[in-house]
Amino acid sequence: MRTLHTAELLVAGVGSAPLRDGAVLVEGDRIEALGPFAELTERYPHARVRRWPGVLTPGLLVRGADTLLERTYYPDDPSETTELGTDPVSGQEALDALKMTEARWGNSARRGTQKLLARGVVAVTGRFTIPAVRTAVVRSGLTVLPPAPCEGLPALNPFAGRENAEEAFHGVLEPGAPARFAVFAVADLDALPGEGATTCVATVIGGRLLHRRR
Secondary structure, three states: OEEEEEEEEOOOOOOOOEEEEEEEEEEOOOEEEEEHHHHHHOOOOEEEEEEEEEEEEEEEEEEEHHHHOOOEEEOOOOOOOHOOOOEEEOOOOHHHHHOOHHHHHHHHHHHHHHHHHOEEEEEEEEOOOHHHHHHHHHHHOEEEEEEOOOOOOOOOOOOOOOOOHHHHHHOOOOOOOOOEEEEEEEOHHHHHHHHOHHHEEEEEEOOOOEEEEE
């Protein structure tokens, strides 16, 4: 079934001119067309429509995800947050105290990948050595790329250390490209790094809506 995703502003890629009331038409796991919403609804009157607030952009890339998922523990809410708090746990001494097992790492990684999807992330770099973590990442739908240089400490926020939002883009939105994008509830692209990736309202990977803010 074709689906039209439309937002107040569409940015197709690095250097692309923002398109007011733009839309992306998805068929299966690929982008079939993009352009003004009014034109696409006329051409595809039977497409399902998803309306989003803010800015629709390519999905984001996070570097150093092996550190985020294999050397950081995400407490389970609510069973562990009373004791451990809600912040991620890192540092070898703190992790040793948790007596981490592979199963526990896998559960933590699932929570970690959910946090990444909730920030518009569609791809990560890193080399995963814990099988349960690797399985969690693959099942999440995130694209895994080889390790790459990371300025500063890896962070869940894809905009950390970036001068502008476009530096965090992964890929471009165009016909035939993978249907992999995110939508952020901000007024324009310039506002995104300051307001943060937690303004993400939707993340689509392979044409599937993998995150939707409630």
